[in-house]
Amino acid sequence: MAHTLTSVLIHAIFSTTNRQPSLKPEVRERLFPYMGGIIRDMKGTALLINGIEDHVHVLTSLPATVALSDLMKELKGISSGWANDTLELPDRFGWQVGYAAFSVSKSLSETVRNYIARQEKHHRRMTFQEEYLEFLRRHEVEYDPRFVFDEEIVG
Numbered sequence: 001m002a003h004t005l006t007s008v009l010i011h012a013i014f015s016t017t018n019r020q021p022s023l024k025p026e027v028r029e030r031l032f033p034y035m036g037g038i039i040r041d042m043k044g045t046a047l048l049i050n051g052i053e054d055h056v057h058v059l060t061s062l063p064a065t066v067a068l069s070d071l072m073k074e075l076k077g078i079s080s081g082w083a084n085d086t087l088e089l090p091d092r093f094g095w096q097v098g099y100a101a102f103s104v105s106k107s108l109s110e111t112v113r114n115y116i117a118r119q120e121k122h123h124r125r126m127t128f129q130e131e132y133l134e135f136l137r138r139h140e141v142e143y144d145p146r147f148v149f150d151e152e153i154v155g
Contacts, residue, residue, distance in 0.1 A: 006062075007106055008064070009059065009060070009061055009062075009104040010062055010102070010104065011101065012072065012102075013057050013131075013132060014098070015054055016053075017096060018096075019055070019096075021053035022054075027089070028050075030086075030087060031087070032049040032051075033049075038078050042071055043066065044062050044063060044066060045061040047061060048117065052123050052128075054128050058075070059113055079095075080095055100132060100141070102135065132149075
């Protein structure tokens with residue numbers, strides 16, 4: 001076979017630094033499309049980016065040539081720098097150091113997309129921390145509870 005053919009769908013979740021409620025609606029309406037552009041520049045496709053004040057969910061398709069860690073480094077670093085340089089924010093903006101990312105099968109991509117689209121409604125019942133830990137449990141990701149929610153800044 002002469003060509004590399006892939007279908008790599010990723011659901012990534014990460015919060016603002018210290019889970020600060022920095023992602024007000026007016027910030028999200030500018031920042032999330034900008035983040036989609038970063039993914040597009042890396043030859044990926046942002047299928048949906050949504051979140052609430054303290055975190056974001058990204059459903060993206062990755063090309064075979066881009067490592068997830070590279071995508072996340074660029075996405076978080078460039079977007080936080082842009083937000084600080086472009087948006088009039090009361091405080092310095094940044095993302096948590098880490099992230100959670102999960103593979104998504106094509107057959108479940110619409111379910112994940114619907115979940116991400118309903119973040120405001122979903123978080124009336126569950127905090128970000130509860131949601132994040134539930135995803136880790138559901139996907140059987142081992143973690144040390146002491147290091148799940150770091151307090152460092154990226155960007």
